[in-house]
Amino acid sequence: MKKAVISVQNMCKTYGEGEGAVTAIKEATFEIYAGETVALLGPSGSGKTTLITMIGCITQPTSGKLTLDGDLMYDEAWKIDDTRRIRREKIGFIFQAHNLIPFLNVMENVTIVPQMNGVKSDAANQTAKELLDYLGVGDKLTKMPSQLSGGQSQRVAIARSLANTPKIILADEPTAALDGERALSVMQLLRKLAHEQAVAIVVVTHDERMLPLFDRILRVEDGVVKEELGT
Amino acid sequence: MINLAWRDISHSLGKFITTALGVGLLIGVVLVMIGIYRGMVHDAMIVPNNIAPDLWVVQKETLGPFAESSRLHEDLKYSLKGFEGVSAVHPLTFQGVQIHKNGKPIRVYALGYESLSSFQPFTLTSGTAIKIRNREIIVDTKTGFKLGDEVHLGRNRYTVVGLTHKAVSSGGDPMIYLDLREAQELQFLFSNEQIRNDRERGGASNATAMVNAFSLTLKAGFDPKTVGDEIQRWKHQEVYTAQEQSDILTKNLIERSAKQIGMFTMILLIVSSVIISLIIYTMTMGKMKEIAILKLIGASNMLITKMIAQQSLLMGAIAFAGGALFANASANYFPKTVILIPSDGLKLFAVVIIISILASLGGIRSALKIDPASAIGG
Numbered sequence: 231m232k233k234a235v236i237s238v239q240n241m242c243k244t245y246g247e248g249e250g251a252v253t254a255i256k257e258a259t260f261e262i263y264a265g266e267t268v269a270l271l272g273p274s275g276s277g278k279t280t281l282i283t284m285i286g287c288i289t290q291p292t293s294g295k296l297t298l299d300g301d302l303m304y305d306e307a308w309k310i311d312d313t314r315r316i317r318r319e320k321i322g323f324i325f326q327a328h329n330l331i332p333f334l335n336v337m338e339n340v341t342i343v344p345q346m347n348g349v350k351s352d353a354a355n356q357t358a359k360e361l362l363d364y365l366g367v368g369d370k371l372t373k374m375p376s377q378l379s380g381g382q383s384q385r386v387a388i389a390r391s392l393a394n395t396p397k398i399i400l401a402d403e404p405t406a407a408l409d410g411e412r413a414l415s416v417m418q419l420l421r422k423l424a425h426e427q428a429v430a431i432v433v434v435t436h437d438e439r440m441l442p443l444f445d446r447i448l449r450v451e452d453g454v455v456k457e458e459l460g461t
Numbered sequence: 462m463i464n465l466a467w468r469d470i471s472h473s474l475g476k477f478i479t480t481a482l483g484v485g486l487l488i489g490v491v492l493v494m495i496g497i498y499r500g501m502v503h504d505a506m507i508v509p510n511n512i513a514p515d516l517w518v519v520q521k522e523t524l525g526p527f528a529e530s531s532r533l534h535e536d537l538k539y540s541l542k543g544f545e546g547v548s549a550v551h552p553l554t555f556q557g558v559q560i561h562k563n564g565k566p567i568r569v570y571a572l573g574y575e576s577l578s579s580f581q582p583f584t585l586t587s588g589t590a591i592k593i594r595n596r597e598i599i600v601d602t603k604t605g606f607k608l609g610d611e612v613h614l615g616r617n618r619y620t621v622v623g624l625t626h627k628a629v630s631s632g633g634d635p636m637i638y639l640d641l642r643e644a645q646e647l648q649f650l651f652s653n654e655q656i657r658n659d660r661e662r663g664g665a666s667n668a669t670a671m672v673n674a675f676s677l678t679l680k681a682g683f684d685p686k687t688v689g690d691e692i693q694r695w696k697h698q699e700v701y702t703a704q705e706q707s708d709i710l711t712k713n714l715i716e717r718s719a720k721q722i723g724m725f726t727m728i729l730l731i732v733s734s735v736i737i738s739l740i741i742y743t744m745t746m747g748k749m750k751e752i753a754i755l756k757l758i759g760a761s762n763m764l765i766t767k768m769i770a771q772q773s774l775l776m777g778a779i780a781f782a783g784g785a786l787f788a789n790a791s792a793n794y795f796p797k798t799v800i801l802i803p804s805d806g807l808k809l810f811a812v813v814i815i816i817s818i819l820a821s822l823g824g825i826r827s828a829l830k831i832d833p834a835s836a837i838g839g
Contacts, residue, residue: 283834288757318759329754329836333472338463343758345462374472390758402837 234261234297235397235430236285241294241304243280243453254280258294258455260448264397264428267421267443269435271458272450278434279402281450285432286321286400287313299397318347322391322429324401324420328383330375336362336386337371343393354393361389365419381412388419392427399423401433405440417443465755465764466771469748480740481776485783487733488813491726492788493795495805498722500798505631505710508572509703512553512582514676515685517701518692525699526555526674527631527706528714533698535645535670544692546683551580552672554644557634560612562605569604569637570630571614573644573672582676583638588623594640599623601635612637615647631714633797645669730812737780738820741773745824749831756833765828770821777817781810 243255254277262268272278283289284296287303287310296304299320303310310316317323322343330339340358345351362368365385367378375383384404391399401420405413417433417440424431433444441447447458470477509527517526518533518541525531538550554573559566574582576591583599588608591597598619600606610621619639628636639647649669651659679688689700701709745752752765785806792799 279834279837283837286757288832288834288837314756314759314761317757323757323837325754325837329750331751331754333465333469333751334463338468342463342760346759346761346764351462394759 232263233300235264235299236260236262236432237295237297238285239295239297241284241296242292243277243284243289244292254453255284255291255450255455256453260455260457262398262430262432262446264430265424266445267424267431267433269433269441269444269447270450271435271441271447276450277453277455278450281455282400282402282432282434285398286323287316318343318394320397322394322396322399324384324387324391324399324404326403326406328375328380328387328407330383330386330390332375335372335374336367336378339375339386340389340393343390347394358389358393361392362386365389380407381415384408384412384416385419388416388423392423392429395427396429399429399431401431403434403436405435405437410439413437413440464771465768466775469768470772470775477776478779481779482783484733484736484740484776484780486787487729487736488780488784488809489787489791490784491729491733492784492801492806492809493791493799494722494726494729495809496788496792496799496801497795497797498719499800499802499805501631501633501715501718501722502711503800504629504633504798505715506707507628508570508582508630508636509706509710511584511628512551512676514551514703515679516677516689516692517703517706518675518677518696519673519699519701521698523699524709524713526553528709531673531699532671533673533675535641535672537696537698538675540696541675541677541692544688544695546679546688547677548680549580549678551575551578551582551676551678552641553582553674553676554641554648554671555673556644556648557630557632558614558637558647560604560614560637567604568632568634569600570632570634571637571639571644571647573639573641573648576638576640583623583625583628583636585623586626588621590623591638591640592622594642596620596643597622597640599625599638601625601628601637603627603629603635604637614639617643617646619643627798629798631710641672645671730816733780733813734816734820737773737776737817738823740776741769741821741824742827744772745769745828749828750836752828753831753833753836756831757836762829766825769824769828770818773817773821773824774814777813777820781813 239259241258244251244253246252270278284291291304293306337358341354344354344357365388367382367385405416420431421443423429449456449458519525520531520533523529523531535552538552541547541550556571558571559568574580581590596617596619598612598621600621602624606612606621608621612619646669649671679685685702693700788801792801
């Protein structure tokens, strides 16, 4: 039996109150399993970012239930005291514009996450080096983000997202700033990671060319989340 | 754990240090202001300390001779010598005058003393004391005169026979020392025309045998307060102990200046703290995206607070170091004495550190308010 790493049940998000209230996500219910790559598709303003920030324990849902890696995170209220700890320990984030910390070098950008989890610097460095080697940027350890190309930066960002051995990776348009070839390479890499390391990967994307690389597609329109059949 | 504050600073080290040194100039001015106050207190005490009396006798109901003008008949010294416990009495005159060197006016403070006695209210660095009453003068090196130079004073010319160094009045004017008789002429002798006019008016006095104060040395074992009370009781003059005279100088005479300097120092400290706050706030605002990312990947509030507070503290510390260097390098170029005391520096350092911590609060508050979701586009 497949294990649901992300379980969302009847989750809603409403901004504002009364007549001005806007419902960004309406009764979303789905599950995402370990090793799966799932695309979150939808036009701008459809609620994709709201959904991903709720799964990432950044935005508090208005109602519903959220379970991550078997732990109940939200059930009409947060069930955990420290959402940042959950993010540090269970979730990796990849952004559209890589969003590396500009004043940290490649190695430090990756080791900062395990170090925040209390991993000693030697062990964190070892893990980071292995990850960066695996992602093909092992020769850039001491480079600053400004000295990397877009593709290299995104690989470092992926290494950072993996540095805490997360169960979930949430990626927000990770290929938007890359050309077709590099975008394809990054997506193939994410897919490989998902399968090899049993990580559930949720990717917000507009790029229809990448859709064949996903196991499933969730389409968000006007706050309604629907699974596309036949994917 | 990676030190985020230091990594951020080292990423733009030149900018950070330049900014901190800019603030350092303000801190340096604060140190100099405190040094000016210390210098004022020091200068005010140079003359009394050189005279080093046990008691000062001045005109009744005055705070003379430094804080208020005081006039006494010189022959009072004979009766003062008669008091039990008094070992020596030195009549003194004090007068602010203006002399010229190479056509440029110089404000000086003239002290007249009995030059032919063993009493020397100064410390010579070169030359000799006044040996004969023949228009000899001792001047401070700050006047620019050298041994053998001629100084025009009143209607006479004096020859420089001795030099002192850093002997100044409470106002910071360099000291000159004259024989008492010649100092009395300078202060009390009217012009011939005025003397004639006064005679016509009906016999105004032209007594020059006046002094401004007496300094009294007591025999060992006598209490200055007791002897002073006796003098006050019988001679109807004002008597101050050395400590009382010191208090008059430091508390009364320069109190207003000290308050002025204190106010200015406070304003500078407030300006410094506002500037540090603005710099730290601006630096933090410039890192909002990075802080949002850090929060998103799970950085604790403590880690972010530490980063901003450490930067603020480092800015304060560099600013203080720069300020201290500036103050020490510039202290000798000020026209008045500037005395920099390590304990003042330490106290100011503590104040700067407190200011730095307070200055970081605005930036920390804004950083903690940042929504980590702002790191995600869409």
